[in-house]
Amino acid sequence: MAQALPTLNLIGAGRVGQTLAQLWTRNGVLQVRDVLTRSIASAQAALDFIAPGASSGRALAHIADMRAADIWLLAVPDAQIGACALELATHAGQCGDAPALAFHCSGAQSAALLRPLRDLGWSVASAHPVLSFASPQAAAAQFPGTPCALEGDAAACGALQPWFSAIGGACFTVRSEDKVLYHAAAVLATNFAPVLQALAEDAWRATGMPDTLSLRLRERLLHNAVNNIVALGPQRALTGPAARGDHAAIALQADVVADWDPQAAAAYRALSVLALRLAGHPPEPPQA
Numbered sequence: 246m247a248q249a250l251p252t253l254n255l256i257g258a259g260r261v262g263q264t265l266a267q268l269w270t271r272n273g274v275l276q277v278r279d280v281l282t283r284s285i286a287s288a289q290a291a292l293d294f295i296a297p298g299a300s301s302g303r304a305l306a307h308i309a310d311m312r313a314a315d316i317w318l319l320a321v322p323d324a325q326i327g328a329c330a331l332e333l334a335t336h337a338g339q340c341g342d343a344p345a346l347a348f349h350c351s352g353a354q355s356a357a358l359l360r361p362l363r364d365l366g367w368s369v370a371s372a373h374p375v376l377s378f379a380s381p382q383a384a385a386a387q388f389p390g391t392p393c394a395l396e397g398d399a400a401a402c403g404a405l406q407p408w409f410s411a412i413g414g415a416c417f418t419v420r421s422e423d424k425v426l427y428h429a430a431a432v433l434a435t436n437f438a439p440v441l442q443a444l445a446e447d448a449w450r451a452t453g454m455p456d457t458l459s460l461r462l463r464e465r466l467l468h469n470a471v472n473n474i475v476a477l478g479p480q481r482a483l484t485g486p487a488a489r490g491d492h493a494a495i496a497l498q499a500d501v502v503a504d505w506d507p508q509a510a511a512a513y514r515a516l517s518v519l520a521l522r523l524a525g526h527p528p529e530p531p532q533a
């Protein structure tokens with residue numbers, strides 16, 4: 246007789262919740278039971294995406310109506326995780342449910358947010374897939390190969406690892422005390438590139454450059470930078486005045502940028518100091 250799959254309940258079923266639950270369902274890893282969001286309509290829509298035509302799942306809007314399950318994924322926005330964990334712990338305590346496994350997917354927050362459940366004997370973790378979940382459809386297709394940072398109880402991480410691996414996740418572990426720095430690093434690695442790109446394009450526009458040309462420069466420079474960073478590493482890929490230790494050029498450009506946009510100049514100066522450090526040059530011009 247086929248062994249029953251572990252059951253999964255979802256609290257929050259947006260981009261991440263739907264993506265993971267659909268992949269686990271489709272690959273026969275976990276069986277989705279109850280799905281809770283802020284409205285029955287959105288919970289039902291999520292369920293229809295996760296397991297179309299399946300009759301075992303239920304769409305709900307109140308935690309008190311949720312059945313016990315082996316695994317609980319709290320895929321709500323970060324600010325809601327703590328309150329949902331507390332409400333779930335209260336509900337589970339009243340029902341006398343056996344301790345289960347609970348996890349969330351925040352990059353910046355640790356499993357400590359699930360403490361009310363841990364206090365009941367549950368095993369808890371966070372599992373952060375390093376992927377931009379634009380939509381559940383797109384993310385489900387892009388997920389294979391996604392690095393997934395596991396953090397929390399050894400028992401919970403040990404259980405989550407094969408489930409993520411089964412849908413193509415590449416798991417690694419992060420210590421709880423490193424979670425915030427780990428996520429700040431992810432922000433540094435990706436989130437500021439669009440900000441700097443937008444600034445550069447505004448500055449080019451201020452010089453009268455047509456957008457068609459700045460788009461060509463964007464494509465050329467970005468591809469070039471990414472290829473060089475991947476092939477050579479950040480230090481050897483660094484070019485520009487900081488790489489040459491050209492303090493005079495940095496000072497002149499920072500002053501001109503300041504006349505155009507003082508906030509951009511502050512970023513230009515701060516990043517130039519870091520670029521000089523990366524290139525192994527002193528932060529100040531050498532004294533004559």
Ligand SMILES: NC(=O)c1ccc[n+]([C@@H]2O[C@H](COP(=O)([O-])OP(=O)(O)OC[C@H]3O[C@@H](n4cnc5c(N)ncnc54)[C@H](OP(=O)(O)O)[C@@H]3O)[C@@H](O)[C@H]2O)c1
Binds near residue numbers: 352
């Ligand atoms: N998006 C990403 O690229 C990404 C990447 C990695 C990790 N994460 C993490 O994944 C988690 C979920 O993010 P997401 O992007 O999937 O969020 P999302 O698309 O905004 O979905 C949030 C879901 O939570 C539900 N919800 C909100 N408040 C609730 C509450 N109090 N009780 C029950 N359900 C509630 C929403 O209900 P409705 O459907 O009714 O609105 C929705 O289903 C976050 O911890 C986030 O940091 C996100």
